[in-house]
Structures are given as structure tokens and as C-alpha cells.
Amino acid sequence: MPHYIPFLVLIIISVLIFVFVLWNTRDKKLIILLFFMIGLAYVLEYFILVLFKSYQYNPNFVHKTDLDNILGSLVSQAFAFPVIAVLIGAYQLKFRYIVLISFIFMGIEELFISLGVYIQYWWKTIYTGIFMTIGFVIAKTWHAWLSDRFERWIHVLNLFFSLLAINTTIMLFLLAMFKTHSIHVGWFQSETRDVLSFNTLYVWLLTALYSWGILKRSLTMLGCFFLGFRIADFVLLSTDILVLPKWNSLGFFALLDVVVILFTAKYH
Structure with a gap:
């Protein structure tokens, strides 16, 4: 049996469960909860998988082992776990x-x-059970808070973790499918881990600052952040830390940031 079959089965089951729960409850807050839980899962996965290499997925989606590992992880962190968390929260x-x-x-x-x-590797199955239980309790509590109370800090965390999930997924998709860029900071011997370790932090910083600007409703802040990231891109490119293929340019990242800002404003 091809390695990707079990992962595809998980994806299909997860999508069907989410569609059923959303249709059955007619609760649009579940979409917010889904993205929030994906964001939380991504943060944990960054540390235990990317930085400390706790385990390895082998779905054979792509030829590069480390990138294939990350894509396999997405099946769990962007589909299976958050969808079941949504089910637990909804009911x-x-x-x-x-x-x-x-x-x-x-x-x-x-x-x-x-x-x-x-x-x-150093990971144990019991750790999965512990973290899953904690995550499911968070989902149940968070959905109750979304339904019964509104406080600014809840909205801020929803915005940040939801956009972190969306922006990180876009980054991984662009790297995997279009090879839009490569970043070499020398943290790991593996090129893919090296790219992901720094690039993920960069995307999270971008998400945090643009979310802050949107929450403050400040065009000045957004403009300063946008200019700052363009300067950072230029410096990384000039020092050969950032490497672009012939078809790509820094203008692509500027356009992508504009899309992120507009989507953040809409989501807010």
C-alpha cells in the first residue's frame, strides 16, 4: 500500500466530520475555533518536530525527506487534531x-x-495522548468562552493564532509546491529544516505585527511594519541568506504582504 493512503484517509475523514458538525450545528464560531486550534498545534509542532526532531512522517508526498515530514505533519495538525477538537468543543x-x-x-x-x-525518535505515544487531552480540553473551554463571553484578549488571541495558522500554511504550500525561496541561516544541516526553522519565525513575527497594526487601526503602524519587512528582505537577499529563483523577486513578497494585511483586516 502506498504510504500516502493512510494520510489521505485521515484527511477525507476529517473533512467529512467537520462538514457534518458545521452543517449540524450551524455554528460559524466553529470556523474560528478550527483556525485557532490549528495555530496552537503549529506552535507545538514547530518546537517538537522542526527544532527537536521528535518523530518523522513518511507519506511520500514529495521526494525531500524533511519537507515530506512536514507535509505529513500537516495531516495531523491541520486536519485530524483540530477537527476532532472542534467536534469536542461544539458538543x-x-x-x-x-x-x-x-x-x-x-x-x-x-x-x-x-x-x-x-x-x-525520542517521542512516546503516551505524550500524544497527554497533549491531545490538553488540547481537547482547551478547545472545549475556548468554544464555551466564544459562546458565553466576549473579552478583548480572547479576540486578540483568536486573531493571532488563526492568522498564524493561515499564514504558516500558505508559506509551507508556497515552499512545497512552487519553491518560491530558500533561506540559509545555518541552524541545521538539513536544508529544509534550516529554511523552515527561520522562515516560520519570520512569518509568525509578520503575523503578530500586522495583527497589532490592524487591532490598533493604524495605517502608520502598518506602513512602518511593511517597510521594515521590505528592508529585512533586501538585507537577507544582499547577504545571500535569502535565495530566490530566477522567476521570483522581492516584489512577490511585497504583494503577498498586502494580501495578508487585507485578509487580516477582513478577518478582524
């Missing part, structure tokens, strides 16, 4: 069901190991 499932679902995820992880599409 406010009791803690015993949360624990049961966490055990099911542990079983899926062991199945993936037996199929040879997933390898653990």
Missing part, C-alpha cells in the same frame, strides 16, 4: 469521552508505526 463532550478519543489517537499513531509511515 461540549464530557472528559471521559475526551480521554477515550485521545486513546483512539494513540491507537492511530501505533497503527501508523506498524505501517511504516511514521517513526518515533
